[in-house]
Structures are given as C-alpha cells and as structure tokens.
Amino acid sequence: MTDLSRSALDLERIRKFVVVAEELNFSRAAARLRIAGPSLSQQIKALERDLGVQLFERDRHSVSLTTPGVALLPQARDLLQQADEVRRRAVDLASRPPVRLGYVNWRPPDLLARVAGTAELHVDTWVMPSHTQAARVADHSIDLAICWVTTTDLDQYGMSARLLGADRLYTVVVGDDTSDVRAEDTTVLVDADVAGWASWNVWAEQFARATGATALRIDAGGVTGPAFVDHVRRLRRPVVNSPKGQTSPLPPGLSRRPVVDPSPYWTWSLVWRRDESRAEVLAVVDALTRDVDVPGLADRSAWLPDDDPHRPTGTARGRSGAGSTG
Numbered sequence: 001m002t003d004l005s006r007s008a009l010d011l012e013r014i015r016k017f018v019v020v021a022e023e024l025n026f027s028r029a030a031a032r033l034r035i036a037g038p039s040l041s042q043q044i045k046a047l048e049r050d051l052g053v054q055l056f057e058r059d060r061h062s063v064s065l066t067t068p069g070v071a072l073l074p075q076a077r078d079l080l081q082q083a084d085e086v087r088r089r090a091v092d093l094a095s096r097p098p099v100r101l102g103y104v105n106w107r108p109p110d111l112l113a114r115v116a117g118t119a120e121l122h123v124d125t126w127v128m129p130s131h132t133q134a135a136r137v138a139d140h141s142i143d144l145a146i147c148w149v150t151t152t153d154l155d156q157y158g159m160s161a162r163l164l165g166a167d168r169l170y171t172v173v174v175g176d177d178t179s180d181v182r183a184e185d186t187t188v189l190v191d192a193d194v195a196g197w198a199s200w201n202v203w204a205e206q207f208a209r210a211t212g213a214t215a216l217r218i219d220a221g222g223v224t225g226p227a228f229v230d231h232v233r234r235l236r237r238p239v240v241n242s243p244k245g246q247t248s249p250l251p252p253g254l255s256r257r258p259v260v261d262p263s264p265y266w267t268w269s270l271v272w273r274r275d276e277s278r279a280e281v282l283a284v285v286d287a288l289t290r291d292v293d294v295p296g297l298a299d300r301s302a303w304l305p306d307d308d309p310h311r312p313t314g315t316a317r318g319r320s321g322a323g324s325t326g
Contacts, residue, residue, distance in 0.1 A: 011083050013047040014076050016040060017055060021073050024063045098122040099284050102133045103146040105244050106268055108165065108288070115287045119280035130199035134159065137271055143281045148199050148243075149269050150307040161269035162289040163310045166297050167246050169264045171238035171257045172228075180260045181238045183303070184212035188240045189231060192219035200242055206305040207264055210317060213240070229254065240264065262303035262316030263296070269309065 016033060020040070023029040030037040048055050055069035065073065098120040105127060108114065115121050128136075130147035137145045138157035146164055154161055171186050188204040191197040200223060208215035222231050224244040229251055232239045238257050243266045250256065270288055272281060296302055297312065304311040 010047070010050075011080065013043050013050075015080055016043055017047055017069075018073065018076050018080060020044060020056065020063070021065055021069065021076075024065075026058070026063060096120070096280060099144065099278075099281050100124060100142040101144040101146070101284075102126065102128065102136055102142045104128070104130050104133060104148075106165065106167070106246075107146050111288070114290075115284050118283045118287045121284060129196055134271055137273060140273075143276070143278070144270060144272050144284065146268055146270055148203065148266060149271055149309065150202070150305065151309050152307055154271070154309060158274050159271045160274050161271045161309050162285065163267060163292055163294065164270040164289060165268040165292070166294040166310075167243050167266045167268075168296060168302075169240055169243070169246070169259065169266055171259055172232050172241050172245075172250060172254055173238045173257050174233055174236055174254060176255050178255050178257055181257045182261045183207075183259050183264065184261075186211075186238045186240050186259060187214045187216050187235060189223050189228070189242075190215050190217045191221060191223050192217065193221055196221070197223055203266065203305060204240070207240070207303070210303065210305075211262065211264075224248070260301065263299075263301050264303045265294075265297055267294075267297075267304060267308055267310045 016029070019033055020026060020029040023032065026037055026040055030040045033040065044055065051068075051072070053068040053072075054066050055072070057064045057066055096119075099115075100122050102124040107123070111123070112121060124142055130149065131153070133142070133145035133147040134149050134153055134157060136142045137159060149159075149161055153159070171181055173181075188208055190201050190204050194201065205215055207213055216231075216235075218231065220227050222228050223242045228239070228241075228245060232254060238259075240259065241256075270285060272285055276282060297304075297310070298315070300314055301316055302312075303316040306317070
C-alpha cells in the first residue's frame with residue numbers, strides 16, 4: 001500500500017483529495033475549493049499518478065472512493081492537520097520577539113544547538129563587561145546574559161542565576177617553568193578602569209584578601225592583551241591571567257603555571273529577571289543549563305569568592321579558612 005508520508009507530494013493536491021472524498025461530487029468540491037471543475041479533476045488525476053493508485057471511481061452520475069482511497073483518506077487528513085499545525089506554530093513564533101542574550105567573551109560553543117526548537121535566540125554582538133551585561137538584563141535591554149555575578153548583584157538587580165560554565169584561572173610567567181604555584185605567591189592585577197574591569201576588580205581583590213596574593217593596582221588597562229604581557233615581563237613573577245586571556249596564545253618566552261592552595265575559578269552565570277514571565281525565555285534557561293557540570297569546581301581545593309552564587313559548601317576559603325568579606 002502506498003504511504004503518503006513517504007511520497008514527495010503536493011499538500012494542496014492532498015487537500016483537494018480530502019475535499020472530494022468528503023463531498024463525493026466534483027462540482028460541489030470545486031465550488032468549495034473555489035476552483036474550476038476541470039482543474040480539480042486534472043489535479044486529482046495528477047495525484048493518482050504520483051501515488052500510483054486510483055483514488056476514485058467516477059462515472060457520469062456518481063463518485064465513490066476506491067479501496068486505496070478509503071485506506072489513504074485518514075493518513076491524508078493527518079498530514080493536513082500536521083501541516084496546519086506547522087503553519088500555526090510558525091505564525092506564533094513570528095509574532096513573538098526573539099529571546100535576546102548578551103555575553104562577555106565566553107559562551108558555550110554549542111549555544112545555538114542547545115536551544116534548537118525551543119525559541120528563537122538572538123545573540124547580541126555587543127560584547128561588554130559582566131556588570132554591564134547584568135545591568136542590561138535588569139533594565140530589559142536584553143533577556144539573558146552570560147556573565148560573572150555575585151549574590152549581592154542578583155539581589156540588587158532582582159535576578160536569578162544558574163551555572164553555565166567556569167574557567168580555572170592560571171598564572172603567566174617568564175620562562176619555561178610550568179610547575180604549580182601557590183596562590184599566595186601570585187600577583188593579581190586591579191585596574192583603575194572600573195568601567196571596563198569592575199567585576200574583575202571585585203574578584204581580584206577578594207582573591208588577594210583570601211589567599212595572600214599580591215594585588216597590584218595598575219592604570220594602563222593591562223589586565224589583558226599586550227599590556228598584560230608587559231606587566232608579566234616587568235614583574236618577573238606569576239601573574240593571574242583574567243578570563244579574557246584564557247584562550248589567547250602566549251608570546252614566546254612565557255609559560256602557564258597552574259595555581260594551587262587554593263585553585264581559583266571564575267564562574268559564568270546565565271542570569272535572568274526573577275519576575276520573567278515569558279515561557280520562551282525560561283525554556284531557553286532550562287535548555288542552556290541542563291546537565292551543566294564543571295570538573296573540579298566542587299573540590300575542596302577550589303576557590304571562589306564567598307558571595308559567588310555557585311560556591312559549593314566546603315570549598316577553599318583562603319588562608320587559615322578565612323574567606324573574603326567582599
């Protein structure tokens with residue numbers, strides 16, 4: 001038996017087949033479809049050729065379904081119902097604004113694949129610092145943001161957060177030494193440009209207070225890029241690399257050294273407004289944060305600021321168990 005779902009068919013011809021089957025009269029069916037009778041007859045014959053079966057028995061006085069026609073009619077109706085549902089779904093999606101997402105410099109490589117079929121996601125290309133992206137969510141400029149936030153930020157802006165990812169930060173040093181370095185023996189840069197580095201400065205100052213690392217205040221925008229490399233070469237000691245520099249290749253003569261006792265992490269939150277009511281926004285949140293797991297983040301040797309919303313109980317708090325006050 002011919003299977004309609006496996007045939008390359010014109011849905012309009014199938015619709016005409018269903019109408020004729022319901023009317024069992026070509027003239028009434030043509031009037032209902034608002035087309036000429038001869039045209040309807042030709043299209044039914046074309047459908048029969050496509051299917052390789054005869055759908056109707058017709059003579060000068062009557063029209064009736066053949067056995068194949070009776071068998072295929074329910075499937076034809078199902079196909080039309082599915083096609084109508086697709087159209088209704090498309091109209092519904094077209095009438096809704098897309099879910100707008102901003103980010104800093106990191107986002108999951110499979111971001112769009114994770115939300116496929118959930119909602120239309122528009123990724124904002126305006127890359128800005130974490131605190132700016134969080135503020136944009138709060139003022140409704142965007143719906144979601146991937147950024148670093150504290151529990152204080154979430155309460156201040158009336159937002160919720162779920163963990164989306166994290167970077168274990170390392171240091172950069174002159175030479176080829178790649179051995180572990182204790183946190184207290186590192187330097188972390190604090191930049192005078194608070195417009196660009198406010199979130200990093202908060203993290204860096206808490207890290208220094210909690211671990212005994214040296215906080216070096218700079219005013220040359222040297223937290224990343226060539227100026228950061230200059231600081232490393234001038235200081236001749238391990239300097240903690242920021243999240244923006246995590247994937248950048250190092251120039252010749254520099255090496256990465258892992259930080260231990262404790263190991264610092266920078267978390268990436270997906271944030272949204274607590275009063276968010278759009279189902280598609282909440283569906284994107286669920287799709288993006290489902291089954292997220294960051295190896296090492298829950299270890300006792302991992303360090304996150306005390307007010308990081310993803311700080312597991314029992315992770316490192318710094319020297320002598322003293323956490324930051326942030």
